[in-house]
Amino acid sequence: MPLSSKHLLGLYDTPVEDIRLILDTAKTFREVLERPIKKVPTLQGQTVLNLFFEASTRTKLSFELAEKRLSADVVNFSKSGSSVQKGETFKDTVNNIISMKVDIIVVRHESAGVPQFLTRFTNAKIINAGDGRHEHPTQALLDIYSIEEKIGSVKGKKICIVGDIAHSRVALSNIFALKKLGAEVSVCGPLTMMPVNIEELGVKIYSDINKAIAENDVLNVLRIQLEREAGSSIPDLREYREYFGINAERIEKNNKDILILHPGPINRGVELSSDVADGPYQIILNQVTNGVAVRMAILYLLGTQN
Amino acid sequence: MKVLLQNLQIFDPQGIQNEKKDLLLEDGIIVKISDSIPIDSGVEKFDFEGAICSPGFFDMHVHLREPGREDEETVLSGATAAAAGGITEIACMPNTTPTIDNAGMVDFIKQKAKGHLVNVHVIAAATKDRKGEYISPMYELKESGAVGFSDDGVSIKNAFILRKAMEYSKMLELPIIEHCEDESLAGGAMNESEVSTKLGLPPVPSVAEDLIVMRDILMAEYLDASVHIAHISTKNAVEMVRQAKSRGVKVTAEVTPHHFTLTQDSLYSYDTNFKMNPPLRSKEDVAAILEGLKDGTIDVIASDHAPHSPEEKDYEFIYAPNGIIGLETIVGLTLSDLYNKKILSLEKVIEKLVVNPRKILNLPLPKIAEGEKANLSIFNPDLVWTVDANKLKSKSRNTPFDKRIITGKALAAINNGKMFFEDEFISLSA
Numbered sequence: 001m002p003l004s005s006k007h008l009l010g011l012y013d014t015p016v017e018d019i020r021l022i023l024d025t026a027k028t029f030r031e032v033l034e035r036p037i038k039k040v041p042t043l044q045g046q047t048v049l050n051l052f053f054e055a056s057t058r059t060k061l062s063f064e065l066a067e068k069r070l071s072a073d074v075v076n077f078s079k080s081g082s083s084v085q086k087g088e089t090f091k092d093t094v095n096n097i098i099s100m101k102v103d104i105i106v107v108r109h110e111s112a113g114v115p116q117f118l119t120r121f122t123n124a125k126i127i128n129a130g131d132g133r134h135e136h137p138t139q140a141l142l143d144i145y146s147i148e149e150k151i152g153s154v155k156g157k158k159i160c161i162v163g164d165i166a167h168s169r170v171a172l173s174n175i176f177a178l179k180k181l182g183a184e185v186s187v188c189g190p191l192t193m194m195p196v197n198i199e200e201l202g203v204k205i206y207s208d209i210n211k212a213i214a215e216n217d218v219l220n221v222l223r224i225q226l227e228r229e230a231g232s233s234i235p236d237l238r239e240y241r242e243y244f245g246i247n248a249e250r251i252e253k254n255n256k257d258i259l260i261l262h263p264g265p266i267n268r269g270v271e272l273s274s275d276v277a278d279g280p281y282q283i284i285l286n287q288v289t290n291g292v293a294v295r296m297a298i299l300y301l302l303g304t305q306n
Numbered sequence: 307m308k309v310l311l312q313n314l315q316i317f318d319p320q321g322i323q324n325e326k327k328d329l330l331l332e333d334g335i336i337v338k339i340s341d342s343i344p345i346d347s348g349v350e351k352f353d354f355e356g357a358i359c360s361p362g363f364f365d366m367h368v369h370l371r372e373p374g375r376e377d378e379e380t381v382l383s384g385a386t387a388a389a390a391g392g393i394t395e396i397a398c399m400p401n402t403t404p405t406i407d408n409a410g411m412v413d414f415i416k417q418k419a420k421g422h423l424v425n426v427h428v429i430a431a432a433t434k435d436r437k438g439e440y441i442s443p444m445y446e447l448k449e450s451g452a453v454g455f456s457d458d459g460v461s462i463k464n465a466f467i468l469r470k471a472m473e474y475s476k477m478l479e480l481p482i483i484e485h486c487e488d489e490s491l492a493g494g495a496m497n498e499s500e501v502s503t504k505l506g507l508p509p510v511p512s513v514a515e516d517l518i519v520m521r522d523i524l525m526a527e528y529l530d531a532s533v534h535i536a537h538i539s540t541k542n543a544v545e546m547v548r549q550a551k552s553r554g555v556k557v558t559a560e561v562t563p564h565h566f567t568l569t570q571d572s573l574y575s576y577d578t579n580f581k582m583n584p585p586l587r588s589k590e591d592v593a594a595i596l597e598g599l600k601d602g603t604i605d606v607i608a609s610d611h612a613p614h615s616p617e618e619k620d621y622e623f624i625y626a627p628n629g630i631i632g633l634e635t636i637v638g639l640t641l642s643d644l645y646n647k648k649i650l651s652l653e654k655v656i657e658k659l660v661v662n663p664r665k666i667l668n669l670p671l672p673k674i675a676e677g678e679k680a681n682l683s684i685f686n687p688d689l690v691w692t693v694d695a696n697k698l699k700s701k702s703r704n705t706p707f708d709k710r711i712i713t714g715k716a717l718a719a720i721n722n723g724k725m726f727f728e729d730e731f732i733s734l735s736a
Binding site for chain 1 (some may be wrong): 576
C-alpha cells in the first residue's frame with residue numbers, strides 16, 4: 001500500500017492511514033537496525049539531497065544514516081542564513097543543485113512553507129525536516145513511535161507538550177498527528193509561549209507544571225531555545241526552571257508513571273534536571289534510535305512509489 | 307480633433323446623474339452633451355452602450371518605485387497602468403530611494419509624469435527620509451506641489467514628532483496620511499490568528515494597527531488637526547474611526563480592494579502574492595470593513611499598488627517583500643465585490659473612487675459639463691472578464707487576483723487630451 005502523497009510536507013495534511021503506514025513500516029526498519037549488517041539495498045540508484053538551510057546536527061545525521069542504510073546516494077548541502085543576503089536566490093540555489101538530478105530532497109529551512117515552495121518548481125519528492133515554526137513531521141512521527149513502543153497505542157492517552165509552543169515546529173506536528181491518532185493532547189508553558197488560538201487545534205492549556213505532570217501519561221518536553229525569541233517570553237532561565245522545569249521531585253510527588261520525551265538537545269538544568277534527563281522516566285535515547293528507523297520508513301515509502 | 311462618445315450613462319456627483327447621453331469632445335474639451343448627437347464627417351465615434359461615465363477615478367495610494375526600483379515600476383509605467391485601470395489621477399507615496407522629502411524630488415516626479423494622461427500627484431514624506439526624527443520641509447514641499455504627507459511603509463514612530471507633523475501640516479491645510487502599525491509589534495508575515503498558528507508563520511497582531519489608529523485619532527482630536535488612515539484593515543480600527551467621526555474628529559480612512567475581497571485563509575498556499583502589509587485579516591475584519599464602507603466610516607477605496615519584481619516575490623515566504631499591484635484591478639473589484647453585491651450603490655462607489663480622495667487632498671473635482679476639460683472614467687459594471695497578470699501594463703506581476711473572474715470592468719480613461727481605450731492611447735487633440 002503506497003502513501004497518498006509523493007511528499008511529506010507536514011502532518012496537518014497527512015491522512016491518518018499514512019501516519020499508521022509509516023509507523024508500521026518503521027517497525028521493520030527498527031529490526032534492521034538491530035542486525036549486525038544494518039544496510040538494505042532498497043534505494044540503490046536513488047539520490048537523496050539533504051538540503052539544510054538551518055543548522056542541525058541530529059536530524060541531519062539521522063537522515064543521512066537512514067539514507068545510507070537504504071543504500072541511497074547521499075549529497076549534502078548546508079547553508080545557514082537567508083540566501084537573500086548572500087546574493088543568490090533560494091530558487092537559483094536549489095535549481096542549481098537539482099540540475100544534478102536528485103530523486104528525494106530532505107529540506108530544513110527557517111521559513112515556514114519552504115517545502116511547499118519546493119514542490120512548485122522541482123519534480124523531486126520532498127521531505128520536510130523542519131520549516132520555521134511550522135512543522136517537523138519526522139520528529140513527531142519518531143516521538144509517537146517511541147511512545148507506542150513503550151506504552152502502546154497513543155489512542156486515548158494523555159500527552160502534554162511542554163515549553164515554547166509558539167516557536168515550536170515539533171509541537172505543531174505532534175499536535176496534528178496525535179489528534180488524528182486519537183490522543184488527548186495538551187500543552188504546558190507560560191502564556192507568552194503559547195501561539196494565539198492554540199485551543200482551536202483541540203488542545204488543553206496548562207500553566208501549572210505539577211498539574212500537567214499529575215494529569216498526563218506522557219510529557220514531551222521541548223528545548224527552551226535561547227537562540228530564538230525565548231528571551232522575551234520568559235524573565236530568565238532561573239524563573240523558567242523554578243516554575244516550569246521538570247525534576248525528579250516533581251515527578252515523584254505527582255506521577256511516577258509519567259513518560260518523558262525530549263527532542264534534544266537538552267538544556268540540562270533548565271527544562272529538565274539531570275536526574276530526569278538520565279533517570280528512569282525518560283526515553284530520550286530511544287527516540288534518537290527510533291528516529292533513524294522512522295526516517296528509513298518514510299524514505300522507503302516515498303522512494304519506492306511513483 | 308473631435309471625438310463622439312455615444313450612449314454613456316452619465317453619473318456626475320455635481321451634475322447630470324443617471325441620464326444616457328452622447329458626449330462630443332474637441333481637443334479634450336467637452337463641447338456638447340446631448341441625448342443624441344448626429345455624426346459629422348471627420349468625427350471619430352465610440353459607442354459605449356451599457357457603460358457608465360463618471361468624473362475620472364482617483365487612486366490616492368500608489369507606489370511608483372521611481373527613483374530606485376525602476377525595474378519594478380516607473381512613473382510612466384505606473385501612470386499607464388492607472389490609465390489601463392480606468393484611473394485618471396493618482397497620488398504616489400514617498401518611500402522611494404531616495405525618499406521624496408524635498409522639493410527637487412517632487413519636481414522630479416512631476417517632470418516624469420508631464421504630458422501623461424494620468425495626473426500624478428505627490429505625497430511627500432512627513433519626516434526627513436521617513437526616519438521619524440525631524441519633520442520634512444513641508445512648506446517647500448507644498449509649494450512644489452505635494453498634496454499630503456506620509457511616512458507610508460511605517461507610522462510616524464514617535465508621538466512628539468507626530469504632533470509636530472500634524473500641527474505643521476494643519477497650518478498648510480494638507481493631510482497627514484498614516485500607515486498605522488506599532489513598530490514593536492510589527493515584522494510578522496501574516497495576521498496573527500488560528501491560521502498563523504497552523505501555518506507556523508511569524509504573526510503580526512491586529513492590535514499593532516489598532517494602537518496606532520487610536521493614537522493618531524486622539525492626537526488629531528487633541529490638535530484639531532486632520533489625519534487620514536491608510537489601508538485600514540481591522541474591525542477595531544473601523545470602529546474607532548466610526549466613533550471618532552461621530553465626535554467630530556477630522557479623521558478619514560481608506561481601504562484596499564484586497565482587504566475587502568480576501569482573508570487570511572488565502573495564506574494556506576504559502577503564495578507570496580498574498581503577503582502584504584497590513585496583512586490579509588479574518589472574515590470578521592472583512593465584514594467590519596464592508597460595514598464601514600456602507601455607513602461611510604471608510605471614505606476611500608485605494609489600491610496600495612506596490613510593485614515587486616518576480617525574483618523578489620519568488621522567495622521563501624518570510625523573506626519575500628510585502629505588497630501587491632492593484633491599479634488595474636481596483637475598479638473591477640470594487641464593481642464586482644461592492645457594487646454588484648449591493649454593498650455600495652453607484653453613488654457611493656463614485657464617492658469613494660472619485661469624490662473623497664480629492665476632498666481629502668484638497669484637489670478639484672472634475673465636472674461633466676459643456677466647456678469643461680474631459681477628465682472621465684468609463685466603465686461597464688456588467689462586463690465579465692478574467693484577470694491575466696501577464697497582460698497588465700504595470701511592470702510587475704505580483705497580483706493575487708491573477709485568473710480571477712470579475713464582473714465589472716474599466717473600459718476607458720480620458721484626461722489631458724488623451725484617451726486610453728482597448729490597450730492604447732488615443733490622442734484627442736489636433
